[in-house]
Amino acid sequence: QKEVEQDPGPLSVPEGAIVSLNCTYSNSAFQYFMWYRQYSRKGPELLMYTYSSGNKEDGRFTAQVDKSSKYISLFIRDSQPSDSATYLCAVNQAGTALIFGKGTTLSVSS
Amino acid sequence: EAGVAQSPRYKIIEKRQSVAFWCNPISGHATLYWYQQILGQGPKLLIQFQNNGVVDDSQLPKDRFSAERLKGVDSTLKIQPAKLEDSAVYLCASSSSVPLSKKASEATDTQYFGPGTRLTVL
Numbered sequence: 181q182k183e184v185e186q187d188p189g190p191l192s193v194p195e196g197a198i199v200s201l202n203c204t205y206s207n208s209a210f211q212y213f214m215w216y217r218q219y220s221r222k223g224p225e226l227l228m229y230t231y232s233s234g235n236k237e238d239g240r241f242t243a244q245v246d247k248s249s250k251y252i253s254l255f256i257r258d259s260q261p262s263d264s265a266t267y268l269c270a271v272n273q274a275g276t277a278l279i280f281g282k283g284t285t286l287s288v289s290s
Numbered sequence: 291e292a293g294v295a296q297s298p299r300y301k302i303i304e305k306r307q308s309v310a311f312w313c314n315p316i317s318g319h320a321t322l323y324w325y326q327q328i329l330g331q332g333p334k335l336l337i338q339f340q341n342n343g344v345v346d347d348s349q350l351p352k353d354r355f356s357a358e359r360l361k362g363v364d365s366t367l368k369i370q371p372a373k374l375e376d377s378a379v380y381l382c383a384s385s386s387s388v389p390l391s392k393k394a395s396e397a398t399d400t401q402y403f404g405p406g407t408r409l410t411v412l
Binding site for chain 2: 184186188216221222223224225226229268270274275276277278279280281282283
């Protein structure tokens with residue numbers, strides 16, 4: 181079983197749609213849950229992070245962590261063409277390297 | 291604040307040749323990571339440095355890959371000899387010890403990534 185599982189998509193939605201991206205993980209010791217966005221031919225950039233369980237909202241983006249089911253979600257409201265990118269979930273413990281999912285490729289059409 | 295710099299951006303070599311990548315982290319960042327990202331996959335850690343010491347190199351194929359971080363700043367990753375399966379993007383990331391939040395219980399590092407070096411092995 182891989183440490184982090186993520187459906188690679190691709191996912192295509194029209195502009196304005198609500199997007200749901202998900203990951204599952206296997207190790208209950210992970211404490212930090214992150215979403216990175218990666219545009220084509222660029223390095224990943226941190227979008228959001230969550231410590232332990234709960235929700236976190238930042239503008240059109242909401243990150244959720246359910247530690248009981250080892251499930252991580254990212255919701256994008258009112259999606260825009262500029263949101264078209266690959267979204268990577270990542271987990272770790274403090275001070276350690278990130279363990280990434282495969283990434284989900286999102287395309288938002290205008 | 292300048293970001294993580296990497297060079298070259300692209301490299302094409304033939305199998306069995308050697309290649310080296312360079313990374314300059316964000317100024318003041320003590321921790322430096324090298325990740326390998328194969329097409330269609332998420333990045334995978336190769337090696338983690340804290341200043342100029344190795345913290346984790348458990349996933350580094352040491353028969354062909356080597357890395358160093360002299361003086362605790364810049365780092366070089368080398369592959370010798372390269373294989374076809376080494377074709378990937380090599381990402382460098384750095385982080386500081388500043389917590390993500392003001393809560394001590396949430397102390398961790400934010401990793402900032404460079405643009406990567408895209409390696410093609412023919």
